[in-house]
Amino acid sequence: MSPMKKSLSLVLGVFAATLVLSGCSRQEAPEEPQVEEPQVEASPAAEPSVDTMSPQEERHELMEGVKDAAQVVGPMLQGKADFDAEAAMDALNVWADVGRKFGDLFPEGTETGYDTEAAPAIWEDREGFNAALKEWQDATAAAIAASPQSLDDARAVIGPAFETCKNCHDDYRIEKED
Numbered sequence: 404m405s406p407m408k409k410s411l412s413l414v415l416g417v418f419a420a421t422l423v424l425s426g427c428s429r430q431e432a433p434e435e436p437q438v439e440e441p442q443v444e445a446s447p448a449a450e451p452s453v454d455t456m457s458p459q460e461e462r463h464e465l466m467e468g469v470k471d472a473a474q475v476v477g478p479m480l481q482g483k484a485d486f487d488a489e490a491a492m493d494a495l496n497v498w499a500d501v502g503r504k505f506g507d508l509f510p511e512g513t514e515t516g517y518d519t520e521a522a523p524a525i526w527e528d529r530e531g532f533n534a535a536l537k538e539w540q541d542a543t544a545a546a547i548a549a550s551p552q553s554l555d556d557a558r559a560v561i562g563p564a565f566e567t568c569k570n571c572h573d574d575y576r577i578e579k580e581d
């Protein structure tokens with residue numbers, strides 16, 4: 404297979420995987436006070452309210468935003484949605500934003516709870532996890548720097564970023580059935 408075809412088929416595979424994901428069922432911690440806050444419009448880039456969330460919930464929320472962004476850009480790369488350079492950049496910026504925060508959300512003591520899908524390998528091999536995170540950050544930053552204006556360009560630079568999702572999930576995420 405040509406490198407382009409290979410990378411595209413990976414993109415499609417990763418994207419297909421994101422489609423079958425059922426959101427993980429979150430259990431609210433009963434002891435947590437419900438703070439009254441102005442409702443912010445739900446958007447992939449919306450900041451979770453860090454004060455009231457456990458790291459497990461926050462990393463779940465952030466990955467949900469990553470998924471929403473992937474569901475914008477995935478169909479474009481598949482040719483199922485019109486290519487929209489601005490929307491693609493918005494999605495990449497969500498990934499970059501989460502990429503900056505994600506690594507801090509795995510402190511000791513958050514290995515379990517809230518139906519987390521984080522694998523024990525994150526705590527057993529933090530260097531490997533950090534390296535997988537950096538690959539995603541670097542691929543995303545490169546795609547943003549390239550600012551793709553055509554579908555072909557987008558496939559060439561966003562495809563590799565999609566691959567880094569799967570690389571990390573293979574080792575550091577346990578996908579739950581429901």
Ligand code: HEC
Pocket residue numbers: 421424425426427459462463464466467469470473498518519520521522532535536537539564565567568569571572575576577
């Ligand atoms: C550095 C590792 C890493 C990278 C890179 C990464 N993820 Fe994740 N992802 C995780 C981990 C760990 C979880 C489980 C989080 C938890 O439950 O605490 C997860 C969870 C998810 C979930 C399930 C959300 C939920 O909790 O219900 C989706 C969807 C997801 N990732 C999509 C993506 C996509 C799409 C990309 C790439 C654009 C990506 N991820 C990149 C590590 C990563």
